[in-house]
Amino acid sequence: MAIFVNQDTKVIVQGLTGGQGKYHGLRNQAYGTQVVGGVTPGKGGTDVEGIPVFNSVAEAVAATGANASFIAVPPKAAPAAILEAAAAGIAFIVCITEGIPAQDEAKVFNTLIRDYPKTRLLGPNCPGIISPGKCNIGITAGEIAELPKAGKKNVGIVSRSGTLTYQALYELKQRGIGVSTCVGIGGDPVPGTNFIDCLREFQNDPETDAIIMIGEIGGSAEEEAAEFIKANVTKPMSAYIAGVTAPAGKKMGHAGAIVSGGKGTAQGKMDALRAAGVKVGLNPTEAGDLMAEIIKSIS
Amino acid sequence: MDLFEYQGKQYFARFDIPVSPGGAADTVDEAVKVADASGYPVVVKAQVQVGGRGKAGGIKLANNAEETRFHANNILGMDIKGHVVKRVWVEHASDIEEEYYASFTLDRAAKKHLLMLSAQGGVEIEEVAEKDPDAIIKLHIDPVDGLSAAAAHKAAVDAKIPAKALDGVAKILVQLYRCFTEGDCDLAEINPLILKPTGEVHALDAKVSLDDNADFRHPEWAEYRATEELDSREQLARTHGLQYIGLDGTVGIIANGAGLAMSTLDVVNQVGGTAANFLDIGGGANADVMAAALEVINFDDKVTSIFINIFGGITRGEEVAKGIVEALSRVTLKAPIVIRLDGTNAEEGRKILADAGIPESTLISKPTMLEAARAAVAISNGK
Incomplete structure (x- = not known):
């Protein structure tokens, strides 16, 4: 088991003929992901190292039976690409595009909810998702993800930051702890999939025994997750919140990471998670150590 | 990007939102000219992006040209909580019900x-x-x-x-x-x-x-953009398209991704150091971007060690390494580098660095984020 994707997931890459789409699409394929096609308007009928390219998502779906899409197109084109994938019946969309205007994101999110309730969007501005050994969609380097082990306890990862997602994978690999699925939800203001969506899936996933959550300053997503954990998550968890030392009022790169009006501080988020029974580390390594202790105690 | 009040009002006007007649002025003479055109009485308002302007004496009512001259003269150049007033907004004073x-x-x-x-x-x-x-x-x-x-x-x-x-x-x-x-x-x-x-x-x-x-x-x-209040380090970073925020510490930070960059600040702080900046080279950064990032850090005189923390996803390790080698050939760094390189193509990157023959006094490599932070802080603190 894994959440959202597995070995049967068939992926198309929107923007396969572009630099990022080609590089990461081929890496995903090399990892073992079923990359069944690409979409670039005007380039239908060509191929990228044997992967057929189509003019539209609808054509690609009809020809390949794809049920997931990996979107690697520039910010101007990404909102339309997401809606095109949803309209073509794609159930799971991963959009790695960084720099989409917040107004566009909000519109896309609410359009999906209303018109395509069966479609799940991961991102934008996220690293993607990997179920080690089964499926890797996005920009995560597959080799840093430890395979889940039968008969052992495995961990689910959910993270708001791209590079800290890799850091979390790496911390577990160092300790030989298997990963069921690792989801990078992205740090933008309106993520298609949030912490709670992932926590719910992990709680219901028989292969996931414990969960690591990586948050960061800004917004209230971690506080909302803490409420959800308190009421619904029985699996043990460790967490890390980035930005303890970030100065207030400064935007730290992500559209999301800003402390304003005393709200969205790392301290407030850590307190909320601790109150929900989550073990909180002060850096990614400490969160890894805490998870190792958890695994030991439940094994 | 936060706008000044006068820019906000000009932006409002584009969308037909009614604002008082007025204009921006950089000099006393200009302020009087705008006041004459707006109709007395006028309000002279300091243009700074900080609260409490009124209490600091940055907002004054003027009934004629002479009073406008007096107040504009006082307000222009005034220091309000560390922000020097370079511009005033002068507008017709409204009766308020x-x-x-x-x-x-x-x-x-x-x-x-x-x-x-x-x-x-x-x-x-x-x-x-x-x-x-x-x-x-x-x-x-x-x-x-x-x-x-x-x-x-x-x-x-x-x-x-x-x-x-x-x-x-x-x-x-x-x-x-x-x-x-x-x-x-x-x-x-x-x-x-x-x-x-x-x-x-x-x-x-x-x-x-x-x-x-x-x-x-x-x-x-x-x-x-042209009027944004950035310090000189931030301006240099802007010209290179880098996400940079100046801080007051001594360890220069370069990381890929906002989350890892924030986390790097946290870890440096935890092991007893202080960060000189937040610098996110972003996803997919290439050699040029890394070289530019090092130049920006090198421009900061307070920096006594540089911590490069890279976990490659979309960013490739060999590109990072090439950037460092190139930067070292272009500029003489004032502080040594401690690097931690992991993720996509990290091994190729490490090999490029090792083969470049860079002396240890210029660059040392550490396997984990914590160890690298400790090394960078030790150098920075002179230990």
Whole structure:
């Protein structure tokens, strides 16, 4: 088991003929992901190292039976690409595009909810998702993800930051702890999939025994997750919140990471998670150590 | 990007939101000229991005040219909480009958637009929010539907805006919403939104924050960029397209991704050091970007060690390594580098660094983030 994707997931890459789409699409394929096609308007009928390219998502779906899409197109084109994938019946969309205007994101999110309730969007501005050994969609380097082990306890990862997602994978690999699925939800203001969506899936996933959550300053997503954990998550968890030392009022790169009006501080988020029974580390390594202790105690 | 009040008002005017007649001035003579054109009495307002201007003496009423000259002379060059006033906004002083409050933002939790509206506006709005939260109504707006004139009118009624101001307020709400959405604002706020004795409603102040991601479709924002208050380090970083924030410590930080960069700051702090900056080279950074990042850090005289923390995903290790080697050939770094390189193509990257023959006094490599932080802090603290 894994959440959202597995070995049967068939992926198309929107923007396969572009630099990022080609590089990461081929890496995903090399990892073992079923990359069944690409979409670039005007380039239908060509191929990228044997992967057929189509003019539209609808054509690609009809020809390949794809049920997931990996979107690697520039910010101007990404909102339309997401809606095109949803309209073509794609159930799971991963959009790695960084720099989409917040107004566009909000519109896309609410359009999906209303018109395509069966479609799940991961991102934008996220690293993607990997179920080690089964499926890797996005920009995560597959080799840093430890395979889940039968008969052992495995961990689910959910993270708001791209590079800290890799850091979390790496911390577990160092300790030989298997990963069921690792989801990078992205740090933008309106993520298609949030912490709670992932926590719910992990709680219901028989292969996931414990969960690591990586948050960061800004917004209230971690506080909302803490409420959800308190009421619904029985699996043990460790967490890390980035930005303890970030100065207030400064935007730290992500559209999301800003402390304003005393709200969205790392301290407030850590307190909320601790109150929900989550073990909180002060850096990614400490969160890894805490998870190792958890695994030991439940094994 | 946060706009100055005068820019916010100019931005409002693009969306037909009524503001007082006035203009910006950099000199005393210009201020008098604008005042003459706006009609006395006028208000002379310091243009700084910090609260408490009025209390600091940065907002003055002038009844004639002589008074305008006197106040503009005092306010220009004034230091308000560390911000030096380089420009004033001079506008015709309005008679105020009532003060309201209106703003649009994105409610990230609800994933909808949020209108906040109150009949009790003015400088005490934060106190109102605390003591009488019901006096501020909150209305969620679905971004797909937008805000209709009818919904704006109902919001004004719900906020207990008096009947005589209802139509004026509702009209401005629709205009302000257009400014917020089509104008790609993170925040569009009017406080106070005033009712004049003549019955007109208009914006007496403007607080506008623009979404940097939408820069590509707003060529008109270039003039706002030119006046952004950045320190010299931040300006240099801007020219290289880097996400840089200057801080006061001594360990220069370069990381890929905002989360890892923030985490790097945290770890440096935990092991007893202080970060000189936040610098995110972003996803997919190449050799040129890394070289530029090192140049920016090198420009900061306080930096005594440089911590490069890279976990490659979309960023490739060999590109990072090439950038470092190239930067070292271009500039003489004032501080040694401690690097931690992992992720996509990290091994190739490490090999490039090892083969480049860089002396240990210039660059050392550590296998983990914690060890690298400790090494960088030890060098920085002179141990």
